[in-house]
Amino acid sequence: MIVLVDKVGRRHRVRLKAGDRHSIHSGFIAHDDLIGRPEGVVVTTQMGARLLAVRPTFAEQVTGRRRQTQPIYPKDLGAILVGADIHPGARVLEAGTGTGALTLAALRAVGQDGVVVSYEVREEFLEASRRGILETLGSIPSNLELKLGDVYLGVEERGFDRVLLDLAEPWQAVPAAKEALRPGGIVFAHCPNVSQVQRFFDCLREVKGFGMLEAYEVLQRGWTVRGRSMRPSHRMVAHTGFLCFARRLAEDELFEPEGEGFR
Numbered sequence: 001m002i003v004l005v006d007k008v009g010r011r012h013r014v015r016l017k018a019g020d021r022h023s024i025h026s027g028f029i030a031h032d033d034l035i036g037r038p039e040g041v042v043v044t045t046q047m048g049a050r051l052l053a054v055r056p057t058f059a060e061q062v063t064g065r066r067r068q069t070q071p072i073y074p075k076d077l078g079a080i081l082v083g084a085d086i087h088p089g090a091r092v093l094e095a096g097t098g099t100g101a102l103t104l105a106a107l108r109a110v111g112q113d114g115v116v117v118s119y120e121v122r123e124e125f126l127e128a129s130r131r132g133i134l135e136t137l138g139s140i141p142s143n144l145e146l147k148l149g150d151v152y153l154g155v156e157e158r159g160f161d162r163v164l165l166d167l168a169e170p171w172q173a174v175p176a177a178k179e180a181l182r183p184g185g186i187v188f189a190h191c192p193n194v195s196q197v198q199r200f201f202d203c204l205r206e207v208k209g210f211g212m213l214e215a216y217e218v219l220q221r222g223w224t225v226r227g228r229s230m231r232p233s234h235r236m237v238a239h240t241g242f243l244c245f246a247r248r249l250a251e252d253e254l255f256e257p258e259g260e261g262f263r
């Protein structure tokens with residue numbers, strides 16, 4: 001799988017196959033002209049348009065696919081991995097799988113010694129995510145378990161280090177997260193609306209056994225860097241979701257520092 005970048009920055013995903021050719025509005029390129037060439041080569045269509053050929057980055061892989069549900073944006077994926085401290089060897093429980101974007105990000109972060117178990121309630125989404133992961137990694141890794149199931153009804157996993165929630169009513173998954181997490185573990189929820197943040201945090205307080213509740217959003221403003229023109233881009237993704245985190249406590253109590261703390 002490669003990405004061809006045209007002169008206006010459009011990206012075309014292409015699976016190279018001997019004998020095939022890829023057509024764009026400014027001509028076509030024969031796959032044979034690319035196979036065996038170094039990554040980063042610039043090729044020219046028969047109509048003279050120049051195209052850069054590179055392998056897709058992780059962000060391009062997870063966002064460039066056709067999909068049935070909204071994946072987490074790359075800007076948020078990075079912040080979630082650090083915010084939830086997804087470390088090599090971690091045991092991570094996720095719901096719902098969706099497109100598998102966060103699943104893939106978590107898999108990279110936990111490495112071969114870690115485990116990712118991902119619940120998805122809709123069979124067609126689970127199968128689509130399986131195909132996406134297969135396309136990205138070439139196989140389904142042995143440390144990934146894709147499970148068909150409703151996380152609101154509970155999970156069988158215990159002693160997990162992290163729980164990642166990206167579904168409409170994360171508060172309904174709080175009992176499952178509480179059962180699955182080891183003391184000191186971290187629960188994360190991606191909430192597009194602030195009403196979800198409030199309900200999720202209210203529920204954490206209600207069930208007790210959680211502390212250090214915090215939420216933030218990530219604003220990423222691109223800049224145009226072209227010759228002497230250096231300025232913020234005209235457009236940006238203004239809002240994706242609030243990133244909400246809390247720590248699982250050893251006892252059924254609450255711990256919420258009054259101040260904002262220093263980071």
Ligand SMILES: C[S@@+](CC[C@H](N)C(=O)[O-])C[C@H]1O[C@@H](n2cnc3c(N)ncnc32)[C@H](O)[C@@H]1O
Pocket residue numbers: 069070071072095096097098099100101102103119120121122125149150151152166167168
């Ligand atoms: C916004 S998508 C998740 C996107 C995913 N994080 C990604 O990066 O592609 C929400 C997913 O949660 C699933 N879902 C909703 N309720 C669920 C539940 N109770 N248990 C498991 N999965 C659920 C939905 O079917 C949907 O696929």
